[in-house]
Amino acid sequence: MSLLEVEHLRIWDGGSGAVLVPDSSFRLSQGECLAIVGESGSGKSLTCKALMRLNRPGIRQTGRVALNGVDLTGLSDKEMRPYRGKRMCMIMQNGMRAFDPSRPVGAYLLEALSLHGDWSPSEMVAGLSAAMMSVGLSDPSAVMKRYPHELSGGMLQRTMIALAIVLEPDVIIADEPTTALDAVTQYEVVEQFVALRGRIGSAIVFVSHDLGVVRRIADEVLVMKDGVIVEQGGTDAIFGGASHPYTRYLVSSKEALRSRYLQLMGGTRIAEG
Numbered sequence: 001m002s003l004l005e006v007e008h009l010r011i012w013d014g015g016s017g018a019v020l021v022p023d024s025s026f027r028l029s030q031g032e033c034l035a036i037v038g039e040s041g042s043g044k045s046l047t048c049k050a051l052m053r054l055n056r057p058g059i060r061q062t063g064r065v066a067l068n069g070v071d072l073t074g075l076s077d078k079e080m081r082p083y084r085g086k087r088m089c090m091i092m093q094n095g096m097r098a099f100d101p102s103r104p105v106g107a108y109l110l111e112a113l114s115l116h117g118d119w120s121p122s123e124m125v126a127g128l129s130a131a132m133m134s135v136g137l138s139d140p141s142a143v144m145k146r147y148p149h150e151l152s153g154g155m156l157q158r159t160m161i162a163l164a165i166v167l168e169p170d171v172i173i174a175d176e177p178t179t180a181l182d183a184v185t186q187y188e189v190v191e192q193f194v195a196l197r198g199r200i201g202s203a204i205v206f207v208s209h210d211l212g213v214v215r216r217i218a219d220e221v222l223v224m225k226d227g228v229i230v231e232q233g234g235t236d237a238i239f240g241g242a243s244h245p246y247t248r249y250l251v252s253s254k255e256a257l258r259s260r261y262l263q264l265m266g267g268t269r270i271a272e273g
């Protein structure tokens, strides 16, 4: 049995009736990293949020989403609560929306931790501070005092990653967690994900535009286009010989960018990393 099983997931707009994701199935084993790639608007975020039933109420879904064999789709909001955070943790694409705008970031983080574990307040602060520093937030106590609107999108995302590091969930769903970050921080954050996986065996759903990052971190890749999974397979197979023309297009545009970069840098050494 896989850790996470998604079968015939269908997502539509309850207002207009428009079908946004017609029929997706995939699975994730413990400790595995599944990347979801595809252009903007292809349904990646809707799919991620559907796993935790976090899409806004107008968005409807059917199909089976099971964690450790328990079908989450039939659970009430209250029954779903223990699964969010401790068992499955989502790092949202839009950091601003993930936090409570009326409270300092630290208050929100400490409440999330107290809901999901039995740490003492000083253990929570110490754990969070260490995790924040490990994702490049060098002054954790200053960050915790700020309100969400006072922090950049990249800082909020890193704060969510720090929370996930402390919570050690079974599944981490990371929706473009590196997009808002500069190259150095991106590298550090990706290394954090790799380490987290090694340390606690979290399974990861990793949405990214960056195929270089995907290649580094993913075991399996799922390619989405217009709400449909057009291809899925092992990372090496996808990068080595994709069968769908759209995947080949994505991989070749990445290669074209890379060669252009190499040309501009006038050599091959810098871009090898």
Ligand SMILES: Nc1ncnc2c1ncn2[C@@H]1O[C@H](COP(=O)(O)OP(=O)(O)O)[C@@H](O)[C@H]1O
Pocket: 013, 020, 038, 039, 040, 041, 042, 043, 044, 045, 046, 047, 056, 059
């Ligand atoms: N709340 C919503 N209501 C209606 N349509 C939506 C909503 N959110 C997203 N969509 C539509 O669903 C499609 C997929 O969106 P999304 O999953 O956010 O794409 P991605 O994350 O791949 O960029 C887009 O065409 C978008 O317009």
Ligand SMILES: [Mg+2]
Pocket: 044, 045, 046, 093, 175
């Ligand atoms: Mg998205």
